[in-house]
Amino acid sequence: MELLVALDNSEPGWAALEYALAEHPEDDLTVVHVADLTRSGYGEFAHLGTEAMHERQRADATELFDEARERAAEHGCEITTELLVGQPASAIVDYAAERDVDRIVVGSHGRSGVSRVLLGSVAERIVRRASVPVTIVR
Template identity: 50%
Template sequence: MVDHVLVPMDDSPLARQALDFALDVHPAADITVLHVVDYVEESYGAEMLVGPDELRERALDRADQLVDEARERAADHEGDLRTATEFGDPARKIVQYAADEAVDLVVMGGHGRPLVSRILLGDVAQRVVQRAECPVTVVR
């Protein structure tokens, strides 16, 4: 039985589809929406222009917007909806969160990052599938 589902959330259509899938397929499960702020995705030039504090504040504002959207999408969900924001490598943080919080299932979108980023850094979904201790469903 799936009691706790982790849905990593970025600003991609596939992440939204993954959340919708989790809500539809596991209507009574507790769902945690996790947004991982990846500073590698942020431009080093931007950090130099606005400073690390401003860059962090902007990232947190984006995270808040994603969380608000997730709450709206899950308004009629039977289970609890929790949210979390982490900083670091997305694949590592997702796998770590799933292990630390006794997640039964990870549901995530595939290919949320731009192609160039996936080639340079590896696909987050692929790394989560390989490393997670629990089952992972990838929505495409």
């Protein structure tokens, strides 16, 4: 089975990866992270420019993927990683459809504070748009 794990640098995101590694060790796991330039901090585009923002997000994703590979190795698994660019929910759903993924695993939310009580908007959009089963991990 082909599993797609959507990973951000949040506790539920890491829980989603751990779940996939523990429950599907024999399956093919692809871990994706989405670089979303629309989520940059105030003034970053003006100060750094688009290319610098892309480079910063690529570097952050490299660190995230290195950690994901280490965690996979602890489970005796190998993973494939892919950096996507765009709106997270759309990029994840489109990637899954293009690659004939059998299931998407995603953390319940990537936010903190009061909004942690609710299902994250990205996870909700993935559930609504995906044509394959979606497992949401808290």
